[in-house]
Amino acid sequence: MSKHRQIVHDPEIYRARRQKLLDQLGGAPLLLRAAPTQLRNGDVQYSYRQDSNFYYLTGFEEPESVLLAIPELNGRKKSHRTILFVRPKNKEREIWDGARCGTRGAIKDFGAHESYPIEELSERFQALSQDWNQLAHGLGADPQFDAELLGHFSKRFSGRPRRNQGIPQIIDPRPALHAMRCKKDAHEVEIMQVAADITAEGHITAMAVAEPGMYEFELQAEMEAAFRHGGSPRNGYDSILASGNNANTLHYIENKRRMRSGDLVLIDAGAEFGHYSADVTRTFPVNGTFTEAQKAVYSAVLRVQKKCARALKPGMSYKRWTELAARELCKELLGLGALRGRADTAFKKHSYRDFYMHGLGHYLGMDVHDCGAYETPEGKPITFEPGMVLTIEPGLYFATNNKKAPKELRGIGVRIEDNYLVTKDGNRNLTEAIPKEIRDVEALCQGRG
Structure with a gap:
């Protein structure tokens, strides 16, 4: 319906x-x-x-x-x-x-x-x-x-x-x-919340119906059908449904692999409504249960996302915010055995770039990578203001051909992404309805959600 x-x-x-x-x-x-x-x-x-x-x-x-x-x-x-x-x-x-x-x-x-x-x-x-x-x-x-x-x-x-x-x-x-477009008014926020709610319906549907043996494009069809049923006329961008090692290609859109038991599937997709787009990523086990290695990587990414979300508030600079993510991921990579030495040294040498190649987030609105400056005309980093909407999307990627990655992590790619409105007192997660705690994700994937 x-x-x-x-x-x-x-x-x-x-x-x-x-x-x-x-x-x-x-x-x-x-x-x-x-x-x-x-x-x-x-x-x-x-x-x-x-x-x-x-x-x-x-x-x-x-x-x-x-x-x-x-x-x-x-x-x-x-x-x-x-x-x-x-x-x-x-x-x-x-x-x-x-x-x-x-x-x-x-x-x-x-x-x-x-x-x-x-x-x-x-x-x-x-x-x-x-x-x-x-x-x-x-x-x-x-x-x-x-x-x-x-x-x-x-x-x-x-x-x-x-x-x-x-x-x-x-x-x-x-x-x-x-x-002007960078700071959303009440009318825009209302529309963006609808886009987020429709997107949530699609991601929840995907988690509930995914199973080994499905093709990525079949899962895409189920999710995007939920978008259309929810009132979205189109996607905000081409959907990424990347299972197994495909998750280590950041903008993988072929979506043609047959998913297997033991795979994670990374879905990066957002519905558009009223010319405003959501942009959400969830990573979950196709068979409903994380392996221990998958759980370790997923938990690391989730901890970093939560820390960066707590830091998103008026007055925080974009540069300090993105550096926070990189520093925290360095700590997590040390814990996973992917890096050695000190976290500060790994940050300064950009050693994390072998496993985290993109930024923490971007503006969101009428365009999925919405307009708005990240630096002032003088080259100084901007600070966040109420009304801005940003994604927070840390990730860790261990491609099968990455010899620097521990063997037990190769083939695992995890990204977790939500959409946040900067408010006077902090922020509001527009996409919090989509499960991301391990127990909630597994329950939904196993039909218990």
Whole structure:
């Protein structure tokens, strides 16, 4: 039975975001293009997913769209005029591709003050921008669109009457926009919790149905069916289902091996909901019971994750936080017999990199590796603030061909990952519903959960 989960679409949310961004851009109008459609092969297109920046500021999901937000003063109050260029209604195309919002819908449902067919963009933009000396636009994302834009402004030199105006100053809105997106508001947190809950349903399903003899792709199908039943239209990224030694390939996505008794299976997968993604990893025994060697590695990773979670709070720097994980993993690797000597020496020499090759975590939001800076423009590490959402995902990997790994650990790969919201007093685990204690994992895998 599927769950009916819906997002309440409120144009005021997007209007407020646009205004907040414009207030930081020094009076420059904002120009933003929707994500283009992409051919996969032949005449088959990839499934469309809106550009995250565009959706964040409009809530509009259709391709071939452009946002133009022009600052205005309403008395003493700052406001702006929103113009959306969209695909016009087209009865024949809608028979093939589905309903279009059209220009009326852009005004009625998405809060635009004006809306025009996308075919009129060139002519109308030329007229609107004639006297602008600034424009906020992210150059480089779409070279063809950039060239068209510069072509518009180059006409200033050949128009009548000639005003000897140069190309407007182009201001990049992305630093300010990404800083906004990095700190989630209450509306975003609510959506991300739904994405986390759906993801939990999928991971719990996978643990409950996994058994020796299944193929990784069969387990993937069970998990992703739970995502769809939960109301997620798509994954946040390609699912990783890595059994046995495949878990030691960090971004393994072939998912075609037949799982055996005695294997661990590492699943790194997240459902997307409302254009926000979860990102969770769980590692569990296919037959329901950890071996002693697997249990030792798993427990080591879990201890490090818990310690790093306790450290995630406002004021903690990203650099100190990631170093904490590496130092703690060095201690665990010494206990497992994978390293020798002192933990401090192993940390300084990066000896742990033979078994831990990635970072501790990353921002999470509309993109699975979400936007946001890890350093200030001066090169100093950022400190965490309330509203940030991050993953915590330590791991240990002992590939079968890693001669530095103890023999009894070779073939074992473990990662444990959850999604944390930084709060005023510390943090909140959005994905805590997914079991990760050994006793709870085994109980679920054995049908006792």
